[in-house]
Amino acid sequence: MDAELTVGQVAQATGVTVRTLHHYDEIGLLEPSARSRAGYRLYTGADLERLAVVVAYRRLGMPLPAIAGALADESTLIDHLQRQRDCVATQLDTLTDLAHAIDTTLERLMTGTPATPDDLAEIFGEGYSEEHQAEARERWGESAAYAQSAARTSRYTKTDWEKIKTEGDAATQAFVRAMDSGLPPSSAEAMAAAEAHRRHIETWFYDLDHDVHRGLADMYVADPRFTTTYEDIAPGLAAYLREAIHANADRQPAR
Amino acid sequence: MDAELTVGQVAQATGVTVRTLHHYDEIGLLEPSARSRAGYRLYTGADLERLAVVVAYRRLGMPLPAIAGALADESTLIDHLQRQRDCVATQLDTLTDLAHAIDTTLERLMTGTPATPDDLAEIFGEGYSEEHQAEARERWGESAAYAQSAARTSRYTKTDWEKIKTEGDAATQAFVRAMDSGLPPSSAEAMAAAEAHRRHIETWFYDLDHDVHRGLADMYVADPRFTTTYEDIAPGLAAYLREAIHANADRQPAR
DNA sequence: ACTTGACCCTCACGTGAGGTGAGGCCGGAG
DNA sequence: CTCCGGCCTCACCTCACGTGAGGGTCAAGT
Numbered sequence: 355m356d357a358e359l360t361v362g363q364v365a366q367a368t369g370v371t372v373r374t375l376h377h378y379d380e381i382g383l384l385e386p387s388a389r390s391r392a393g394y395r396l397y398t399g400a401d402l403e404r405l406a407v408v409v410a411y412r413r414l415g416m417p418l419p420a421i422a423g424a425l426a427d428e429s430t431l432i433d434h435l436q437r438q439r440d441c442v443a444t445q446l447d448t449l450t451d452l453a454h455a456i457d458t459t460l461e462r463l464m465t466g467t468p469a470t471p472d473d474l475a476e477i478f479g480e481g482y483s484e485e486h487q488a489e490a491r492e493r494w495g496e497s498a499a500y501a502q503s504a505a506r507t508s509r510y511t512k513t514d515w516e517k518i519k520t521e522g523d524a525a526t527q528a529f530v531r532a533m534d535s536g537l538p539p540s541s542a543e544a545m546a547a548a549e550a551h552r553r554h555i556e557t558w559f560y561d562l563d564h565d566v567h568r569g570l571a572d573m574y575v576a577d578p579r580f581t582t583t584y585e586d587i588a589p590g591l592a593a594y595l596r597e598a599i600h601a602n603a604d605r606q607p608a609r
Numbered sequence: 610m611d612a613e614l615t616v617g618q619v620a621q622a623t624g625v626t627v628r629t630l631h632h633y634d635e636i637g638l639l640e641p642s643a644r645s646r647a648g649y650r651l652y653t654g655a656d657l658e659r660l661a662v663v664v665a666y667r668r669l670g671m672p673l674p675a676i677a678g679a680l681a682d683e684s685t686l687i688d689h690l691q692r693q694r695d696c697v698a699t700q701l702d703t704l705t706d707l708a709h710a711i712d713t714t715l716e717r718l719m720t721g722t723p724a725t726p727d728d729l730a731e732i733f734g735e736g737y738s739e740e741h742q743a744e745a746r747e748r749w750g751e752s753a754a755y756a757q758s759a760a761r762t763s764r765y766t767k768t769d770w771e772k773i774k775t776e777g778d779a780a781t782q783a784f785v786r787a788m789d790s791g792l793p794p795s796s797a798e799a800m801a802a803a804e805a806h807r808r809h810i811e812t813w814f815y816d817l818d819h820d821v822h823r824g825l826a827d828m829y830v831a832d833p834r835f836t837t838t839y840e841d842i843a844p845g846l847a848a849y850l851r852e853a854i855h856a857n858a859d860r861q862p863a864r
Numbered sequence: 865a866c867t868t869g870a871c872c873c874t875c876a877c878g879t880g881a882g883g884t885g886a887g888g889c890c891g892g893a894g
Numbered sequence: 895c896t897c898c899g900g901c902c903t904c905a906c907c908t909c910a911c912g913t914g915a916g917g918g919t920c921a922a923g924t
Contacts, residue, residue, distance in 0.1 A: 360900080360901070361900090361901075361902095362899095362900060362901075371882080371883085372900095372901090373881095373882060373883060373884085374881080374882065374883095376882090376902095376903090377881065377882055381880095381881095390890095390901095392889075392890055392891085392901075392902080393889085393890095393901080393902060393903090394890085394900090394901060394902080395901085395902090410711075412881095413707070417880075417881090418880075418881070419880090432715065432719070435711055435714060435715050436715065438711055439708065439711045439712070439715065442704055442707055442708045442711065443708070445704055446701065446704050446705065446708065449697055449700055449701050449704065450701065452668070452697055453694065453697045453698070453701065456665075456690055456693055456694045456697065457694070459690060460687065460690050460691065460694065615871080615872075616871090616872075617870090617871065617872080626911080626912085627872090628910095628911060628912060628913085629910080629911065629912095631873095631874095631911095632910065632911055636910095645872095645919095647872075647873080647918075647919055647920085648872080648873060648874090648918090648919095649871090649872055649873080649919085650872085650873090667910095672909075672910090673909080673910070674909095
């Protein structure tokens with residue numbers, strides 16, 4: 355009944371490789387309960403249970419000696435599972451943090467600010483502490499690119515960013531309202547939204563004349579990454595936005 | 610102006626160790642733009658930017674050669690960030706899955722049901738071997754495949770993507786038609802669909818021989834994320850697809 | 865001018881978690 | 895009795911660095 359399995363059978367059953375089983379035996383993390391006369395490793399059900407815990411811990415990135423330590427004290431399977439749950443929770447936290455960091459960076463890049471180490475600092479994550487950042491700012495202060503971007507965005511506070519976001523959303527919503535009302539992109543409402551969009555970027559990010567604004571609008575429909583941003587809000591919005599921006603640019607006095 | 614930093618300064622600023630910088634230089638992943646007369650490595654702002662992307666990819670568990678591949682094709686920072694976002698999303702998915710598995714197992718154990726290998730199987734990760742291994746391999750496994758895919762997809766335009774989508778849908782529909790007609794997965798129609806599927810991936814994404822295609826097919830039934838994609842289209846489609854792909858692979862001349 | 869100490873360089877070997885053979889025993893089927 | 899697949903150990907390879915050893919470099923202090 356307590357069928358004893360050889361390495362190959364365990365490997366087949368669990369997906370762990372034979373070499374891994376050998377390795378675990380070598381380092382004493384999981385020694386099979388028995389050997390055949392010929393020296394074959396024979397694993398019992400209890401061994402498999404232990405292996406399951408090992409694999410679970412390993413999936414969480416725990417080093418094997420640490421796993422051995424965790425298994426050494428006599429705690430129950432439930433204890434182990436609870437610990438693993440906690441570990442998964444913290445990993446989920448850090449990953450969602452990372453996702454947020456990438457999102458905000460993307461958002462900033464999408465709205466036109468050039469790539470600066472400041473943006474990327476967020477991605478550096480652990481180890482890129484505030485003091486590190488301050489240090490970098492000090493030493494690297496002479497760089498033209500850094501100074502340029504620092505001048506633009508470094509003065510924005512958290513509330514500034516919130517304001518920027520709500521203002522940007524408002525501009526987008528103006529487009530949506532105009533479109534939903536069936537108004538053409540060349541309507542006064544749509545063009546007003548386009549002008550608001552341009553002014554928004556100009557006040558907060560960089561100089562944006564109507565011609566460059568056209569280019570930006572074209573990109574909104576040409577580049578799928580930008581397109582989806584708007585299409586997710588409302589289907590057809592990207593194209594509508596482009597037309598409205600062009601219409602708004604058309605009515606400007608030529609210089 | 611473009612202040613050039615030595616290894617120590619970069620290390621201080623970014624939290625990456627000096628040895629790591631040496632290593633990246635050795636393997637050609639990040640070679641400093643300049644050296645001082647004394648042979649000191651001198652990193653520019655552009656170097657730091659590249660380093661940031663490298664670090665970000667590395668945090669996601671991507672092997673360095675794969676990172677080199679991803680950086681080799683000329684894609685923008687936004688492309689990289691977007692890819693990283695996707696990757697974080699899938700990692701979040703698998704982690705939440707794991708959390709669920711642990712939760713249900715805990716619940717069962719708490720309510721008195723003894724630990725059965727079945728419970729533990731869940732922790733192993735539902736077909737651990739196929740999923741984990743094949744998935745990692747699939748994600749950026751040989752790193753050649755990933756780099757290849759990354760290099761290709763970064764150049765696709767919006768119309769390309771539309772074409773890819775309709776072509777892919779057509780392949781899927783061929784499977785559905787064959788299945789609905791009651792034809793076995795080994796029928797000429799199903800195998801033709803399988804071959805079309807393989808060619809679709811090969812032309813648009815990466816080289817895919819019949820053996821690797823098998824692995825992909827196995828993942829379609831082993832990985833819930835993929836399974837639902839197909840099951841939502843038609844119940845039983847995932848399994849049918851797998852059988853058809855295997856049948857198609859079987860009839861290929863052995864090399 | 866000289867020393868000090870922090871920094872940099874290049875070897876070069878160590879580590880963790882296995883992968884990948886080589887060469888040789890075992891065990892059951894034909 | 896032979897064969898094939900599975901198992902054994904031994905032993906070196908890999909990846910992403912860590913950790914010295916031995917020695918040059920640079921700015922400051924004496």
